[in-house]
Amino acid sequence: MSTVVNPATEETIAEIESAGVEETDAAVARAKAAFPAWRAVAPADRARLLRRLATLVEEHHEELSRIESRNVGKPIAGARGEVGMVAQVFHFYAGAVDKHHGETIPVAGGVDMTFREPLGVVGMITPWNFPLNIASWKLGPALACGNTVVLKPAELTPLSTLRLGELALEAGFPEGVVNIVAGKGSVVGQRLIEHPDVAKIGFTGSTEVGQQVMRGAAGTIKRVTLELGGKSANVIFADADLERAAAAAPYAVFDNAGQDCCARSRILVERAAYDRFAELLIDATRKLKVGDPEDESSEMGPLISAQHRETVASFVDGAVLFKGEIPEGKGYWYPATLVEARADDRIARDEVFGPVAALIPFDDEADAVRIANASQYGLSGSIWTRDGGRAFRVARAIDTGVLSINSNSSVRPSTPFGGFKQSGFGRELGMHALAGYSEVKNVYYATEA
Numbered sequence: 001m002s003t004v005v006n007p008a009t010e011e012t013i014a015e016i017e018s019a020g021v022e023e024t025d026a027a028v029a030r031a032k033a034a035f036p037a038w039r040a041v042a043p044a045d046r047a048r049l050l051r052r053l054a055t056l057v058e059e060h061h062e063e064l065s066r067i068e069s070r071n072v073g074k075p076i077a078g079a080r081g082e083v084g085m086v087a088q089v090f091h092f093y094a095g096a097v098d099k100h101h102g103e104t105i106p107v108a109g110g111v112d113m114t115f116r117e118p119l120g121v122v123g124m125i126t127p128w129n130f131p132l133n134i135a136s137w138k139l140g141p142a143l144a145c146g147n148t149v150v151l152k153p154a155e156l157t158p159l160s161t162l163r164l165g166e167l168a169l170e171a172g173f174p175e176g177v178v179n180i181v182a183g184k185g186s187v188v189g190q191r192l193i194e195h196p197d198v199a200k201i202g203f204t205g206s207t208e209v210g211q212q213v214m215r216g217a218a219g220t221i222k223r224v225t226l227e228l229g230g231k232s233a234n235v236i237f238a239d240a241d242l243e244r245a246a247a248a249a250p251y252a253v254f255d256n257a258g259q260d261c262c263a264r265s266r267i268l269v270e271r272a273a274y275d276r277f278a279e280l281l282i283d284a285t286r287k288l289k290v291g292d293p294e295d296e297s298s299e300m301g302p303l304i305s306a307q308h309r310e311t312v313a314s315f316v317d318g319a320v321l322f323k324g325e326i327p328e329g330k331g332y333w334y335p336a337t338l339v340e341a342r343a344d345d346r347i348a349r350d351e352v353f354g355p356v357a358a359l360i361p362f363d364d365e366a367d368a369v370r371i372a373n374a375s376q377y378g379l380s381g382s383i384w385t386r387d388g389g390r391a392f393r394v395a396r397a398i399d400t401g402v403l404s405i406n407s408n409s410s411v412r413p414s415t416p417f418g419g420f421k422q423s424g425f426g427r428e429l430g431m432h433a434l435a436g437y438s439e440v441k442n443v444y445y446a447t448e449a
C-alpha cells in the first residue's frame with residue numbers, strides 16, 4: 001500500500017494499492033491483446049472516443065480540479081486552468097486523428113507511399129508536478145495514432161490519473177486500451193522500461209531518471225521521448241517594458257511553487273536596468289498570495305513533500321534579496337525567494353524545482369546569450385525587449401526548445417513542446433507529438449506492365 005498525502009495539510013487523503021511486476025506484466029498483456037482491434041478502429045470512431053473523453057473531463061472539471069489541488073497542493077484556480085487544458089488536449093488530438101497523413105513520393109516504375117503506423121504498447125511514466133496535464137500530453141497523441149497504453153503516475157500523485165482512467169472507460173475506450181498502473185518508479189517504471197512487449201517509453205521527470213530510461217531502453221531498442229529538467233532564462237533588456245516584465249516574472253518561476261520544468265528561475269537583467277528591475281520585481285513578488293490551495297485567491301501553495309522542501313532549502317545560501325511569507329502550521333511550505341547570483345553559482349546552474357529565483361546581471365546582447373546558454377539544460381525561456389530585430393536574433397541564438405517574446409507562456413495544445421540538450425528530446429503537444437507515437441512505413445507498388 002502507498003499513502004497519498006495532501007501537502008498543504010500533511011493529512012492522508014488515500015491509501016493506494018501499489019502494483020508490482022506481476023500487475024505491470026498483466027497490464028502490458030492486456031494492452032498487447034487490445035492493440036490489433038484498437039489500431040483497426042476507423043479513424044472517425046477513434047476521434048469520437050477522444051472527443052467523448054474530452055467532454056467527460058469538461059463535465060468532471062470541478063471534481064478533477066479538486067483532486068489535483070488536494071493531491072499536489074496547487075491553488076484551486078491554477079488546477080482549474082490545468083484541467084481545462086487537459087480537455088483541450090483531447091479535443092485537439094480528436095481532430096488530429098485523420099490529419100496525420102502519409103505521403104506519395106515520385107519514383108521510377110511505380111508508386112511510393114508512406115504510412116504512419118502505431119508502435120504498439122506504449123509505456124508512460126509521469127511526474128508529480130502536473131500529473132493530469134502531462135498524462136494528457138502523452139495519452140492524446142498515443143491514442144490518436146492507434147497505440148494502446150500502460151501509464152504509471154508518480155507514487156505521490158496518482159489520484160487524478162486513476163480517475164482519468166475510469167473516465168476513459170466511461171467514454172467507451174475498449175478494455176485494455178488505456179491501463180493505469182499505480183506503483184513505484186523503481187518497480188513498475190523499471191519493468192515498463194525493460195518489458196519486451198513495450199515499444200516505447202514516454203517519460204517526464206528528472207534528468208537522472210531520464211538517463212536510466214535511456215540506458216534501460218537500449219536492451220530492446222525502445223523508442224523514448226524524454227521531457228526532463230530545465231533552468232530557463234528570463235532575459236530582460238533595458239529597453240523592455242520593465243513594469244510589465246517585472247509584474248509577470250514572479251508567476252514565471254513561483255507558479256506551482258516553482259515545481260515546473262519551464263520555470264524561468266534565472267532572471268537575466270541588463271546591467272543598465274538592473275537596480276530598477278530588482279526593485280519592481282521585489283514589489284511584484286511581495287504581492288504574490290501564498291496560502292491555502294482551497295482559497296480561491298491563492299497563487300502559490302506548498303511544495304510536494306518534506307523531503308523536497310529540504311532539497312530546495314539546501315540551495316539557498318547566497319545573497320538573499322527577498323524572502324516572502326508562508327502560512328504557519330502544517331504543510332510543506334517554502335517562501336518565494338529571490339537571490340542575487342553570478343552565472344557560475346550553483347543556484348544559477350542547477351534545477352531547484354522550488355520557489356527560488358536567481359537574479360543575474362548581463363552587459364549586452366552577446367553576454368545575455370552566453371549566460372543563457374551556459375546551462376546543461378535547454379527547455380524554455382523568455383526575452384523581453386521592444387527591439388523586434390533583437391528579439392528574434394536572441395530567440396534564434398538561445399539553445400532551448402520553447403521561447404516566448406514579451407511573454408512567459410510555454411505550452412499550448414497546438415504547439416510543440418520539448419527540450420534541447422539535457423532537457424531531453426522528442427516533442428509533446430501539437431502535430432509534432434504524433435511523430436513520437438508512430439513509425440513511418442514506406443511501401444512501393446510497381447506499376448510497370
Ligand code: NDP
Binds near residue numbers: 129205207227
Ligand atoms: P523522478 O524523475 O524520480 O520521477 C518522475 C517519474 O519517474 C515518477 O513517476 C517516478 O516514479 C518515476 N521513476 C523514478 N525512478 C524510476 C526508475 N528507476 N525507473 C522508472 N521510473 C522511475 O523525479 P522526482 O520525483 O524524484 O523529482 C526529482 C527532481 O526531478 C525534481 O526536483 C526536479 O528537478 C525533477 N523533475 C522534473 C520534472 C519535469 O517536469 N521535467 C518533473 C518531476 C521532477 P515514483 O515517483 O512513483 O517513484
